[in-house]
Amino acid sequence: MNCEIPGPLRKPEVRRILKAIKEGEVTEFKPSLSYERGVFYPKIDKILPDSNLDYGFLEDLERYGILRKEFYDAIVTCPSCGSHRLILKLRCPSCGSTRLNKGSMIEHFRCGYVDLEDKFLKGGNLVCPKCGKELRMLGVDYRRPGVFFKCGSCGSITAIPDQEYVCGDCEKKFDLEELSIKEMFTFKVEPNGRSLIEMWSIDFGELAEVLGKAGYIVKYPATLKGASGVEHHFEFALLNPEAPNNVEYVIDVELEENEINEVKVLSFFAKAFDVKAKRKILVAIPKLNRRAREMAKNYKITVLENLSPKDIPSAVLEAIKKKKDLL
Numbered sequence: 001m002n003c004e005i006p007g008p009l010r011k012p013e014v015r016r017i018l019k020a021i022k023e024g025e026v027t028e029f030k031p032s033l034s035y036e037r038g039v040f041y042p043k044i045d046k047i048l049p050d051s052n053l054d055y056g057f058l059e060d061l062e063r064y065g066i067l068r069k070e071f072y073d074a075i076v077t078c079p080s081c082g083s084h085r086l087i088l089k090l091r092c093p094s095c096g097s098t099r100l101n102k103g104s105m106i107e108h109f110r111c112g113y114v115d116l117e118d119k120f121l122k123g124g125n126l127v128c129p130k131c132g133k134e135l136r137m138l139g140v141d142y143r144r145p146g147v148f149f150k151c152g153s154c155g156s157i158t159a160i161p162d163q164e165y166v167c168g169d170c171e172k173k174f175d176l177e178e179l180s181i182k183e184m185f186t187f188k189v190e191p192n193g194r195s196l197i198e199m200w201s202i203d204f205g206e207l208a209e210v211l212g213k214a215g216y217i218v219k220y221p222a223t224l225k226g227a228s229g230v231e232h233h234f235e236f237a238l239l240n241p242e243a244p245n246n247v248e249y250v251i252d253v254e255l256e257e258n259e260i261n262e263v264k265v266l267s268f269f270a271k272a273f274d275v276k277a278k279r280k281i282l283v284a285i286p287k288l289n290r291r292a293r294e295m296a297k298n299y300k301i302t303v304l305e306n307l308s309p310k311d312i313p314s315a316v317l318e319a320i321k322k323k324k325d326l327l
């Protein structure tokens, strides 16, 4: 089985979502709708409160068998810009006017006159405005065919006015035939989704135990205060048990869809330097680019590349064992 972490699942935000799924915090992501935001997923916003990640990664998680999508609802959107902020206008099919009066219609059988109910109302009774006769019994001398629209400009009556939509964002005008329909989906965690995530997670538990038994203070994840006073986060840190302020090792894992660049190497070095770490290991998945590798070499950073998640802890242990003074 291929244990490589698929590229789209290496983004830090996506890893946080995967962690929440793995730990059983969520079993499904249900969409919500608001005029401000359109379709959104409250549970994702809760896990990633300050991210503006688009929800496309949900489709990725479906593609990799972690989630399954189910139809939830659908909304209409602008065919031009995709916005959900639409304004609906009703127009007279005869003259195009928006000056429509809506109401319950009455048809007087005797003279055939049809108009809105309020035109028939006279002192609490119904009186035909055309022939002046009083309407007496529903179904006998008049009927109510339902709700209709009467044009205030040309007087024509219709049950189905033309619909015109105006996009609240790009101001495009379009009709029913042109509009787009956007489906909303609930994404449910697949029964074997958690074991898939397990396969793509890096488990440092065993490594921590081995190094702990070897006499080191192990922290993972580790937050260490640097000489500058800033707190730095590392995936893993080994401290000297005799002098816990002495940081023997810092280890970080960087994941990217493609090659990892020198910015990541530089920031790792800066953090390690600030906490006065003696040795530095950077696990790079899939690998560093050429310039980043040169930089890592100059900064004396041990680099571990092209590893499957399950092989990372043992590779880290091997790298530590190579320095005999530490184990």
Ligand SMILES: [Zn+2]
Residues within 6 Å of the ligand: 108, 110, 111, 112, 113, 128, 129, 130, 131, 132, 133
């Ligand atoms: Zn009449």
Ligand SMILES: [Zn+2]
Residues within 6 Å of the ligand: 092, 093, 094, 095, 096, 097, 151, 152, 153, 154, 155, 156
């Ligand atoms: Zn009209």
Ligand SMILES: [Zn+2]
Residues within 6 Å of the ligand: 078, 079, 080, 081, 082, 083, 167, 168, 169, 170, 171, 172
């Ligand atoms: Zn638009």
